[in-house]
Amino acid sequence: MPQPILELSGLTKRYGAVEALTGFDLAVAAGETLAICGDNGAGKSTVIRIVSGAQPPSAGEIRIKGRPVRFASPADALSQGIATIYQDLALAPRMAIYQNVFMGSEILKPTPVPGLRVLDKQAMREAARGFLARLRVEIADMDKPVEALSGGQRQAVAIARALRWKADIVIMDEPTAALGVRETRKVIDLIHEIKAQGITVILISHNMRDVVAVADRAVILKGGRKVEDIPVSGLTPKSLAGMIMRDDAEIAADRENQALPLGGRRGE
Amino acid sequence: MTRADAVSRFGTLAAGVAVFLGFAVASEHFLTVANQLTILRQVSFLLILSLGFTFALIAAELDLSFANVASLAGVVTGGLVHFGHSSGLAIAAGLTVALAFGIVNGLLVTRLKIPSLIATLATAAVARGLAFMATDGVSWVGRWDPSFVWLGRGKVLGVPVLVVWSALLAFGAWFAISQTRFGVWLTATGEADEAARLAGIPIRRMKVWGLTLSGLFAGIGAVLLTASLSSAGPTSAGDFLMSGIAAVLLGMTMFTPGKPNMPGTLLGTLLIGVLANGLVLVGAPYYAQDIALGIIILGSVAISASTLTKAAFGL
Numbered sequence: 331m332p333q334p335i336l337e338l339s340g341l342t343k344r345y346g347a348v349e350a351l352t353g354f355d356l357a358v359a360a361g362e363t364l365a366i367c368g369d370n371g372a373g374k375s376t377v378i379r380i381v382s383g384a385q386p387p388s389a390g391e392i393r394i395k396g397r398p399v400r401f402a403s404p405a406d407a408l409s410q411g412i413a414t415i416y417q418d419l420a421l422a423p424r425m426a427i428y429q430n431v432f433m434g435s436e437i438l439k440p441t442p443v444p445g446l447r448v449l450d451k452q453a454m455r456e457a458a459r460g461f462l463a464r465l466r467v468e469i470a471d472m473d474k475p476v477e478a479l480s481g482g483q484r485q486a487v488a489i490a491r492a493l494r495w496k497a498d499i500v501i502m503d504e505p506t507a508a509l510g511v512r513e514t515r516k517v518i519d520l521i522h523e524i525k526a527q528g529i530t531v532i533l534i535s536h537n538m539r540d541v542v543a544v545a546d547r548a549v550i551l552k553g554g555r556k557v558e559d560i561p562v563s564g565l566t567p568k569s570l571a572g573m574i575m576r577d578d579a580e581i582a583a584d585r586e587n588q589a590l591p592l593g594g595r596r597g598e
Numbered sequence: 599m600t601r602a603d604a605v606s607r608f609g610t611l612a613a614g615v616a617v618f619l620g621f622a623v624a625s626e627h628f629l630t631v632a633n634q635l636t637i638l639r640q641v642s643f644l645l646i647l648s649l650g651f652t653f654a655l656i657a658a659e660l661d662l663s664f665a666n667v668a669s670l671a672g673v674v675t676g677g678l679v680h681f682g683h684s685s686g687l688a689i690a691a692g693l694t695v696a697l698a699f700g701i702v703n704g705l706l707v708t709r710l711k712i713p714s715l716i717a718t719l720a721t722a723a724v725a726r727g728l729a730f731m732a733t734d735g736v737s738w739v740g741r742w743d744p745s746f747v748w749l750g751r752g753k754v755l756g757v758p759v760l761v762v763w764s765a766l767l768a769f770g771a772w773f774a775i776s777q778t779r780f781g782v783w784l785t786a787t788g789e790a791d792e793a794a795r796l797a798g799i800p801i802r803r804m805k806v807w808g809l810t811l812s813g814l815f816a817g818i819g820a821v822l823l824t825a826s827l828s829s830a831g832p833t834s835a836g837d838f839l840m841s842g843i844a845a846v847l848l849g850m851t852m853f854t855p856g857k858p859n860m861p862g863t864l865l866g867t868l869l870i871g872v873l874a875n876g877l878v879l880v881g882a883p884y885y886a887q888d889i890a891l892g893i894i895i896l897g898s899v900a901i902s903a904s905t906l907t908k909a910a911f912g913l
């Protein structure tokens with residue numbers, strides 16, 4: 331792989347006595363769509379919390395384009411081009427669409443009073459409409475509160491915010507978890523749209539059908555360790571689910587005799 | 599806008615207009631220019647304190663200390679003027695005390711994680727204690743420096759200067775909230791603090807700002823009240839607690855239902871001022887006003903409970 335856009339090495343996270351993540355290594359190529367899969371409690375959200383700057387790792391290193399970075403906050407990660415779309419979306423439901431898209435990075439314009447800059451609401455409305463259009467989402471009224479939108483449209487608003495940040499890595503934690511079939515379809519389309527714009531996507535999902543539909547590669551976590559790292563092409567949702575469900579003895583056996591050609595050793 | 603939307607946005611306003619017209623019919627004195635100016639003058643202190651309370655509430659924090667802090671700031675300013683110090687020093691000292699209470703409230707809430715309902719109730723008690731300590735429980739009344747008194751009693755082109763001050767402050771508060779980045783950050787902090795934090799907004803600093811502005815506006819109101827009365831006592835602003843809360847809650851039923859907003863606060867205070875004045879003019883007993891305030895608070899909360907419960911209980 332050429333210079334990866336994001337590299338994690340030896341990431342470990344302990345919560346008191348619980349080791350939620352153990353020596354996690356990962357290299358993500360620019361423009362790739364990577365799925366992180368695993369059962370409940372496997373450590374998926376822990377990876378995301380570290381990479382998004384929400385929590386520091388107990389040990390290990392994060393490199394962006396080869397440069398080691400440390401995140402003290404989500405704002406730090408954002409400034410490095412990593413935008414995270416959280417499971418609960420992290421939107422302000424009663425605020426307008428354009429205000430959500432520009433939350434924390436509002437467009438300002440000068441006034442005749444020196445030093446006083448005010449919100450450029452018109453510019454924000456138009457730009458927000460533009461970001462949504464890039465996602466092929468049409469909403470007429472940018473002043474509508476987000477709570478009036480459908481689940482898929484809300485995801486679009488959250489992604490539009492990532493576009494606003496000019497993020498080159500977008501992380502999505504269970505983007506379809508709360509959605510019905512039709513809205514899930516829309517979110518899959520949204521992910522295809524951001525892929526098409528060259529943005530690197532890291533997707534966490536329980537839904538193997540979603541993974542197969544959008545991801546180039548899947549990493550499977552179990553008990554805080556990486557047990558698989560495989561290209562998705564040729565896999566079916568069923569075979570992927572089978573890998574997640576395999577029990578520890580089988581995995582250990584695989585490791586010993588290296589029986590599985592695709593087993594977690596790629597990129598080394 | 600649907601009809602239900604219109605009712606929820608402008609229903610309170612319509613009711614207010616009806617009350618206004620009712621008083622106009624019931625009392626021949628109500629509509630006179632002199633009486634309308636009296637209402638505006640009386641309402642100005644309430645408005646200034648309520649604008650401050652609104653800043654805190656927009657950040658989803660309750661400031662129950664603003665009235666007692668205003669009394670204390672009034673005592674500080676009034677005391678210094680009363681004992682012959684320059685009015686500049688007196689005003690600066692009063693504002694500083696109020697500002698300090700606001701900052702302390704902010705730090706108690708954000709650093710010690712004490713819910714604002716409790717933190718500001720406690721600092722309200724402290725402010726009240728200090729005001730009684732400073733005055734020995736009496737009020738200072740005197741013939742004070744006329745330039746100081748002018749701040750509360752003067753006129754500019756026939757308009758009471760108090761009305762000018764409160765109009766400027768109301769405009770400033772509206773502008774800060776609806777036209778500046780500070781305003782959206784404060785709003786986002788109150789609406790969805792976790793979302794705001796994840797978007798890089800310094801939410802603790804915003805909450806400190808909300809409570810600090812509440813303190814500062816209490817101080818400004820106190821200075822003007824003291825100047826206007828030419829007196830300062832340990833409980834001179836105490837009554838503004840209930841009417842201020844009622845005004846802001848009433849305001850939350852208007853324009854952007856369920857959300858604290860500056861235009862709502864302005865109209866809320868005007869309605870409460872009209873109500874208080876009109877009740878006196880039509881000869882209603884003195885306790886009628888308290889009962890009316892209680893009903894307004896309950897009625898408003900019934901309409902727009904969520905922001906308030908979040909501010910009070912962090913739900």
Ligand SMILES: Nc1ncnc2c1ncn2[C@@H]1O[C@H](COP(=O)(O)OP(=O)(O)O)[C@@H](O)[C@H]1O
Nearest residue numbers: 345348350368369370371372373374375376377
């Ligand atoms: N804040 C925390 N304190 C203690 N244990 C935690 C905390 N967060 C996660 N864990 C534990 O770490 C493990 C991995 O959790 P998580 O990353 O949330 O899993 P996933 O997202 O894959 O379901 C689980 O055993 C979970 O109980």
Ligand SMILES: [Mg+2]
Nearest residue numbers: 371374375376
């Ligand atoms: Mg999770």
